[in-house]
Amino acid sequence: MMLNKPKAKRDGEANLIPLINIVFLLLIFFMLAGSFTQPDLFKIVTPTSSIQQVPEDKILIILISANGRLAIDNEEIELSALTSRVSGGRVGEPELRVQLKADASLNAEDLLDVMESVKAAGITQLSLLTVMGGSS
Numbered sequence: 001m002m003l004n005k006p007k008a009k010r011d012g013e014a015n016l017i018p019l020i021n022i023v024f025l026l027l028i029f030f031m032l033a034g035s036f037t038q039p040d041l042f043k044i045v046t047p048t049s050s051i052q053q054v055p056e057d058k059i060l061i062i063l064i065s066a067n068g069r070l071a072i073d074n075e076e077i078e079l080s081a082l083t084s085r086v087s088g089g090r091v092g093e094p095e096l097r098v099q100l101k102a103d104a105s106l107n108a109e110d111l112l113d114v115m116e117s118v119k120a121a122g123i124t125q126l127s128l129l130t131v132m133g134g135s136s
Helices: 011-033 079-090 108-120
Strands: 059-064 070-072 075-077 097-102 125-128
Touching (some): 059 079, 075 079, 108 125
Parallel strands (some): 097 125
Antiparallel strands (some): 070 075
């Protein structure tokens, strides 16, 4: 009796398909497992600091660009509306903490204007965010 011999497989094709499947599964895994953060409304280069402090939950972050533009919750606002906006945030949180994320090249007078507006809203805990810098 004569049996047909099976055709020889090409080794290159047989081993490539499972590798492609694994690569796509890894791609999907890292896309789903990665964390997504919402970028800031405008680019801010924060100043450096030699002290490290862990940020807390339940805080309000105010962005201040180099030219004095303001944003809260990725919504640009004017300085005149800042006090009422921060006061509105205090309704649910009486001990609301406010953090200022200001550009390092921001004029100090503009920073003081923002700090006075926040103080006028009744905020007693105000922090200026910095990045950890190397020692000189």
